[in-house]
Structures are given as structure tokens and as C-alpha cells.
Amino acid sequence: MIYPITVYGEPLLRKVAKPIEKDYPKLDQLVKDMFETMYHSDGVGLAAPQIGLSVRMFVIDASAAAEEEPELDGFKKAFINPEILELKGDEWVMNEGCLSLPEIREDVARPEFVKIKYLDENLDEQIEEYGGFAARVIQHEYDHLEGKLLIDYLSPLKKRMLKSRLTNISKGKVKTSYRIIIPGTKK
Secondary structure (H helix, E strand, O other), X not given: OOOOEEOOOOHHHHOOOEOOOOOOOXXXXXXXXXXXXXXXOOOOEEEHHHHOOOEOEEEEEOHHHOOOOXXXXXXXXXXXXXXXXXXXXXXXXXEEEOOOOOOOEEEEEEEEEEEEEEEOOOOOEEEEEEEHHHHHHHHHHHHHHOOOOHHHHOOHHHHHHHHHHHXXXXXXXXXXXXXXXXXXXXX
């Protein structure tokens, strides 16, 4: 099932997501649906709050970046109840976009490496360290679980410059190739 994407202005995007319990109903189907939704929306990552679910899970498929970073070949994972254990390395800037902020792309500085503990699709605990693009996507999606958006990394001036575009997004006055949930409307 392809879910519509929750966009800027929806209060759920600013809430800290709740942990997923071991008996969460149809978790395997939710993982599949999130990947399907992400692919349909041309994303490389998708967090549960972006589909209107306030639970601590995100999916990533960064294999499209394997040409620049060969270690990303086949990098497709679900991260359930993730916890960032460490951020390290120099911060580097990259232009980021977000399915919940359509038509907005901004430069964001993030640490080069992330160490993360999470449950995989089989609910087995993993502790792994990632660098480069994978680390960036993980940090971006993890932010969604903490109620943060990429615009939170921008200067006050830059945020003011984006104000009318953000207002338009919150009113559904934006063009996307995927369905969106306009804040304040029925889902």
C-alpha cells in the first residue's frame, strides 16, 4: 500500500515518536509499505511520522548512490526503535531535500559518521557505524523521529526567506508527484 506523505504544518511531524512494541500489528507489512511509498515518492529514506504514524521507525535505500560510494550497493534497511549512540567526524555540507518539504532543498551540515543501535526487520538488535551519504540519510530520517526537520538547521534569516513557501506547503499549494496529507484535513 502506498501511503500519502505528511507535509510541513502537520503537528505530528514535530512530535517525538513512540517506540514500537514487539507485538506491533503487521510490522512486516508496514515495512514493505514504507519501502513502496518511499520508492513511489522518489525518496531515499522515509520515516513513519511522514506517513502519519508516530512510531520510531524509518526505512532507507541508499543503493542509488553506489556509483559515488560503492559500499552502498544493496544498502536497503529498516531501522526500528533506533538510537544514535555517537556522532563524530567533521561536519560536511550537502544539499538535502525532504518529502515532507516538497520543492525545498537546502544545504545542511551534519557530522560525517554515525553509530546507531536499532532493531532490524527481524527485530534483531544491531549496532553499526556508517559514514558518508548513509550517515547523512540516517541522521535525516532519525531527526523525523525526534520531531526535527531539515529547516531546523537553517539560519533565522534563511527560515524567514522560506516562510511563504512553507506556508504554501502547509496549505497544500505545492506540486508533487506523490499524494500528500494537507495539514488540518482528514487523512
